[in-house]
Amino acid sequence: MNTVTGLSPTNPLERRFAALRQRGGKALITFVPAGDPHLEATRDLLNLLAHNGADVIEIGLPYSDPIADGPLIQGAYTRALSRGIHVRDVFELVRSWSASPALSARRLLEPGSIADLQETTSQMSLSETSEGRPQESRGASPQASVVTVPLVAMASYSLIYRQTERRFVEQCVASGISGVIVPDLPAEEASSLAALCHQHDLALIQLVAPTTPLPRARDIVSRCTGFVYCVSVVGITGVRDHLPEELRQRLQTLRTLTKLPLCVGFGISRPEHVQMIKPYADGIIVGSALVSRLAEAANRPWEEVSLSIGQLLGQLRQALDEQPTS
Amino acid sequence: MPREIVTEQLYHRALSAWPDERGRFGRFGGRYVPETLVYALEQLTAAFQAARNDAAFQRELDYYLRTYVGRPTPLYFAERLTRHAGGARIYLKREDLNHTGAHKINNCIGQALLTKRMGKQRIIAETGAGQHGVATATAAALLGLPCVVYMGEEDVRRQRLNVFKMRLLGAEVVAVGTGSRTLREAINEALRDWMASVETTHYILGSVVGPHPFPWIVREFQSVIGREARQQALEQIGRLPDVVVACVGGGSNAAGMFYPFLEDREVELVGVEAGGRGRRLGEHAATLNFGTPGILHGTLSYVLQDEEGQTADVHSISAGLDYPGVGPEHSFWKESGRVRYTTASDEEALQALELCCRLEGILPALETAHALAEALRIAAQRSPQDVIIVCLSGRGDKDCFEVARLRGLQL
Numbered sequence: 001m002n003t004v005t006g007l008s009p010t011n012p013l014e015r016r017f018a019a020l021r022q023r024g025g026k027a028l029i030t031f032v033p034a035g036d037p038h039l040e041a042t043r044d045l046l047n048l049l050a051h052n053g054a055d056v057i058e059i060g061l062p063y064s065d066p067i068a069d070g071p072l073i074q075g076a077y078t079r080a081l082s083r084g085i086h087v088r089d090v091f092e093l094v095r096s097w098s099a100s101p102a103l104s105a106r107r108l109l110e111p112g113s114i115a116d117l118q119e120t121t122s123q124m125s126l127s128e129t130s131e132g133r134p135q136e137s138r139g140a141s142p143q144a145s146v147v148t149v150p151l152v153a154m155a156s157y158s159l160i161y162r163q164t165e166r167r168f169v170e171q172c173v174a175s176g177i178s179g180v181i182v183p184d185l186p187a188e189e190a191s192s193l194a195a196l197c198h199q200h201d202l203a204l205i206q207l208v209a210p211t212t213p214l215p216r217a218r219d220i221v222s223r224c225t226g227f228v229y230c231v232s233v234v235g236i237t238g239v240r241d242h243l244p245e246e247l248r249q250r251l252q253t254l255r256t257l258t259k260l261p262l263c264v265g266f267g268i269s270r271p272e273h274v275q276m277i278k279p280y281a282d283g284i285i286v287g288s289a290l291v292s293r294l295a296e297a298a299n300r301p302w303e304e305v306s307l308s309i310g311q312l313l314g315q316l317r318q319a320l321d322e323q324p325t326s
Numbered sequence: 327m328p329r330e331i332v333t334e335q336l337y338h339r340a341l342s343a344w345p346d347e348r349g350r351f352g353r354f355g356g357r358y359v360p361e362t363l364v365y366a367l368e369q370l371t372a373a374f375q376a377a378r379n380d381a382a383f384q385r386e387l388d389y390y391l392r393t394y395v396g397r398p399t400p401l402y403f404a405e406r407l408t409r410h411a412g413g414a415r416i417y418l419k420r421e422d423l424n425h426t427g428a429h430k431i432n433n434c435i436g437q438a439l440l441t442k443r444m445g446k447q448r449i450i451a452e453t454g455a456g457q458h459g460v461a462t463a464t465a466a467a468l469l470g471l472p473c474v475v476y477m478g479e480e481d482v483r484r485q486r487l488n489v490f491k492m493r494l495l496g497a498e499v500v501a502v503g504t505g506s507r508t509l510r511e512a513i514n515e516a517l518r519d520w521m522a523s524v525e526t527t528h529y530i531l532g533s534v535v536g537p538h539p540f541p542w543i544v545r546e547f548q549s550v551i552g553r554e555a556r557q558q559a560l561e562q563i564g565r566l567p568d569v570v571v572a573c574v575g576g577g578s579n580a581a582g583m584f585y586p587f588l589e590d591r592e593v594e595l596v597g598v599e600a601g602g603r604g605r606r607l608g609e610h611a612a613t614l615n616f617g618t619p620g621i622l623h624g625t626l627s628y629v630l631q632d633e634e635g636q637t638a639d640v641h642s643i644s645a646g647l648d649y650p651g652v653g654p655e656h657s658f659w660k661e662s663g664r665v666r667y668t669t670a671s672d673e674e675a676l677q678a679l680e681l682c683c684r685l686e687g688i689l690p691a692l693e694t695a696h697a698l699a700e701a702l703r704i705a706a707q708r709s710p711q712d713v714i715i716v717c718l719s720g721r722g723d724k725d726c727f728e729v730a731r732l733r734g735l736q737l
Contacts, residue, residue, distance in 0.1 A: 064637040065510065065622060067517045068360040074504060074514075087634045157358050158621040162635030184358045184624070188348070209362040211524060216365070234362055235522030 004261065006225040008201045012150035013178040013226050016055055017261050020282070026320040027055040027227075027283025029263055030290060030313065031154065033073055034059050034090040035080030037297045042090075044306060045294075046097050050149040052310050053317035055283065057149055058181065059094060061087050063156040068183040072288045075295060087159055091175045094151060098176030150178040152205065152226070157185045160193070169196045179203025179226040187220045194223060203227075208254065210234050210246065218257050227261040227283065230254060232268065243273055251280035271319035278320065286316060329663030330591075341664055342588045344655065349538020352661065354654035357537040359624040363517075366524040371539040373444045378546065383439065390435045394468065395425045397432075397550065401558035401715070406685040407702070414568070414708035416701055418718040419555045421579065422690065428720030429551060429579045430461035434530060436547035438465035441528040448527040449473045452516040454481055454509030454575070455646035455693065456488025457720055458532030463497035465530075473497040476515040478508040481645045488724050506639060509575075509649050513623050533576025534653030537624030541581075541653050548582025555715055556586050563713055569594045569704055572717035573697040574667065575611065575647035577656045579719035584665060594666070597656065598700040600642035601669030607632070611640040613652040614660050614667040627654040643672040643732065644692035644725075670699035676732060678702060679722060691720035692728065 004021050007014040020027055030049045034042050042059075049057050062077040062085060069077075153172055160168045160182065172180060179202055185193065187206055197204040203226025208217050211234060221228055230251060232243055247264070254262055264277050265285030274284055290309055297305045334340060337352055344351040349371075357367060377383040391397040399420045408416045421429040434451075441449055449466045451473070453459030459475040466473035475497050482489050482501045492499050505511040513536070520529040534541040534548075552570075559567050570587055572580035574597040587593045602610030610616065613628045620629035622637055630638040630650040642648045659665040670678070679695035681702070682688050690698060694717075701716045708714070722729070730737045 063635075064505065065514055067514055067623070068362075068521070070518065071504065078505060081636060156621075156635075158629075158631070158637075159635040161619075161621050161626070162631065162633070183360050184621075186357060186359065186361055186364050189356055189358060207361040209360070209365075211362050211365040213365060220361070231362060234524060 004259075005203060005227065006260065007203055011178055011201050011203070012148055013056065013152070013203050016150050017227065017282070020055065021261075026278055026281070027261065027263060028053055028313070028317055028320055029056040029058060029265070029283055029285040030054045031058040031060060031285065031287035033062065033076035033080065033291055033294070034093070035062055035083065035085035036076035036294055037079060038083060039085060039089060039093050041297065041302060043093060043097060044302070045309070048306050048310060049313065052313040054149055054313065056152055058152045058154045058285070058287075059090070060154040061090055061156070061159055063159055065158070066156055070288060072291045072295060076291050091171050094177060095175040098151060151176065152179040152181060152203070153177050154181045154183065157182050165193045165196055169193075169200050169202060172202055173200050177202070179205055181205045181207075181229060183207060187223050190223070197225070205229050207231055210244070210250065214253065217254065221254070221258040221260060224258070224260060227263045228254065228258060229285065230262055230264045230281065232264050232266045235266070243267060243276060247277070248280055251277070255280070271315050274316055274319035284316070284320065286312070333662035340589065341659070341662060342585065344658065345538060345542050349542065351541070351655045351658035354619070354625070354627050354657040355538055355541060356626050356654075357624060358621050358626065359537045360521060362521050363524060363537070366520070367537055367539065369444065370543075373440060374539055374543050377440055377443055383443065387436055387439060390439070390468075391432065391550065395431050395435060396423060398554045398558070399423050401555055401562060404686050407682065408705065410681065410685055411702045411705035413710065414705040414712035414714050415710065416705050417559070417563075417567070417713065417715045418688070419551060419583065419715055421551060421717060421719050422688070422694070422721035426457070426461045426464050427723065428457040428461065428691065429548060429582065429717070430458045430532060430720070431464065432550055432582070433532065433544050433547040433578065434458070434461040434465040435468075437528065437530040437543065438469050438471065441471060441530070442469060444528065446526055446528045447471065448523065449530055450476070450516055450519050450523070450527055451530045451532060452476045452509065452512035453488075453532065454478070454512065454648060455644065455691070456481065456485040456492070456724060457646060457691070459497070459499070460488050460491050460495070462530050462532070463492040463495035466497060467495045474500060474519065476500050476502055476512040476519070478506065478512050479503045480507040481509065481512070484645050484728055485724055487727070509645070510637065510651075517623070533578040534581045534655060535576040535623055535625060535627070535651055541625065541655055544578050545581040545585055545655060548578050549585045551579065551582040551717060552584060552586035555583065559713070559715065565713075566590055566593050567713040567715045568592075568708070569596060569712070569714040570717075571596045571598060571697045571701045571704070571714060573598045573647065573693050573719060574614070574652060574656060575600065575644070575649050575693060576651070577653040579717050581653055581655055583717040584659070588664065595659075595664065596700060596704070597665055597667040598696045599667060599669045600644055600647035600696060601671040601674070602641045602643075603672050608639045609641055610669065611642040611647050611649060612669045613650060614656060615669055617650075617652075619657065622651040625651075625654050627657045628652050628660070643675065643728065644696065646691065646693040647696065668700055670696040674699040676729065679725075679729065688718070689722040690718055691722045692725045694719045694722070
């Protein structure tokens with residue numbers, strides 16, 4: 001398909017990336033582990049991210065043995081599972097959230113709720129909106145212009161296999177999800193899922209690692225839709241001090257292989273990381289940095305936690321949107 | 327028509343001719359891992375393929391197996407156990423007499439030599455009972471490679487003797503406190519280490535589980551057990567056995583024992599899983615008996631999991647069988663009907679361990695005792711003309727504290 005993402009022009013992921021490309025913007029992709037510390041917090045968090053500059057939200061389905069993830073994300077999943085949260089509950093949450101964005105927006109603006117604490121950041125995102133950031137207004141609520149943020153499900157293949165690929169894809173579509181990432185399903189094992197995703201206009205976002213040889217990377221990006229998830233470092237997810245210099249080189253090479261948006265994840269936690277990556281990529285993916293703040297919810301009031309997440313997002317958003325000074 | 331014949335027609339391939347180039351055993355196996363590991367697994371596949379066909383590598387492996395491990399291990403006629411069961415003749419394939427006291431070393435020497443061949447400078451491993459950890463630490467010491475072993479906290483407690491041994495051997499033992507704090511979590515941690523260190527480190531997986539090529543490599547290195555046993559049966563008894571029995575956790579000793587007998591259709595193959603203390607999920611570790619096909623640790627195989635695909639908690643008195651997955655080749659053998667998989671309970675295993683001590687002067691590992699319990703049951707129903715070979719996969723010194731605790735004694 002002749003679109004930015006290889007998806008149909010109406011897929012929310014396509015609309016978002018097409019709009020970004022048109023104005024030369026960079027995507028801020030955020031990761032939320034569903035159900036940590038509880039499902040209502042996840043709902044708040046979806047609102048918070050949607051209103052603080054996230055272009056895409058990845059929602060992680062809790063899994064007992066996530067081998068690609070570091071201790072932070074595993075911890076979040078373990079907490080969610082130990083609270084008895086099921087995958088079907090997560091789909092239900094996502095379905096109700098994406099079906100009623102106006103409602104979620106109103107929630108945020110209720111006085112005395114977390115909205116007060118995020119006022120500053122909300123205003124920031126609204127002002128960006130007025131500069132022409134993509135938005136879709138569903139107009140149900142007069143006080144909020146609602147930004148539809150595409151959701152991407154991140155799921156271990158164990159969960160998908162158990163309920164069958166078809167049912168998983170159908171559930172994603174029914175819940176308003178625009179794409180899926182299956183971090184433990186390499187391209188050669190993914191052909192049947194890829195066909196189903198294609199059939200339902202769902203992105204199957206593939207990962208390219210630093211250890212991926214060039215011919216293999218070419219093959220992977222040719223099967224990928226949505227965006228290419230470029231793994232920044234060899235290793236698992238987690239917060240890092242430095243990002244490798246080879247990353248720049250690798251992104252330039254990948255750029256010659258595909259027109260799909262290139263988004264970089266694993267270890268992105270600071271504005272300096274964003275500065276380094278920005279010239280060579282179409283977006284960044286923030287996971288563990290956000291999850292580590294979420295993990296503090298056990299010992300801190302939720303309002304403080306959401307404030308600190310809002311601040312992190314604000315910093316990264318700013319770093320992404322800044323024009324080079326030279 | 328026997329089910330295994332149907333399977334062979336379905337796939338146009340003999341049972342012993344697996345895995346295919348995609349790492350499949352029928353529909354099982356494969357490679358469900360993060361992209362970061364795919365290249366290393368491809369490299370490993372190529373290195374193993376080349377080593378397998380390299381006479382020099384085979385000579386080196388044989389040399390260490392003979393002079394260092396102590397192979398071939400004897401096939402021993404257990405006369406008093408036979409008399410006790412009152413039926414078929416019971417023979418024990420004495421893997422407990424290997425250096426380090428279990429079959430695990432067969433695979434570790436092989437993979438450590440492979441590590442050198444690939445030019446990698448560091449070894450990591452996971453361990454449940456500690457036998458694979460000790461065997462890996464031993465092979466690492468032998469070849470002068472640094473070694474890190476991941477072990478669940480619960481297993482560190484149950485198997486502290488092996489923890490001490492590994493440290494003596496110069497290995498670093500990392501106690502894993504997340505999740506189930508057992509073998510399953512140790513594998514998760516080892517895989518995570520490997521994700522970050524794959525360019526310089528080889529992961530010596532200890533069982534026929536995990537992504538391709540591990541189930542294949544481990545089976546190949548462990549098949550020395552079955553090749554010897556088959557040859558010894560022909561020489562000592564004058565014919566093939568009627569039944570071959572082995573315990574199955576991940577299934578490495580069973581895979582190595584069964585594989586050379588696969589095409590001897592008259593030989594009955596029996597795998598024994600940990601029946602634990604009941605049939606409900608969480609009370610046992612009998613994956614093939616009670617599980618369903620699913621994905622765990624990079625492979626498609628039978629798994630004990632809930633209806634959404636979350637891995638279930640498992641239980642066994644034996645740390646080495648306390649695993650919610652099983653090797654994909656076993657799933658294939660189960661579906662083909664070639665191997666029968668049954669269970670022995672905690673208590674049956676304990677009794678078999680005590681019986682084997684008193685009647686034969688052999689202290690078997692708790693894992694092995696599960697196979698013995700089933701072998702005694704089968705023997706009792708068969709004629710004295712029949713021959714049963716049990717893979718006596720390891721010795722039970724490591725289990726003394728646990729057995730004493732279960733019997734209410736203090737050591």
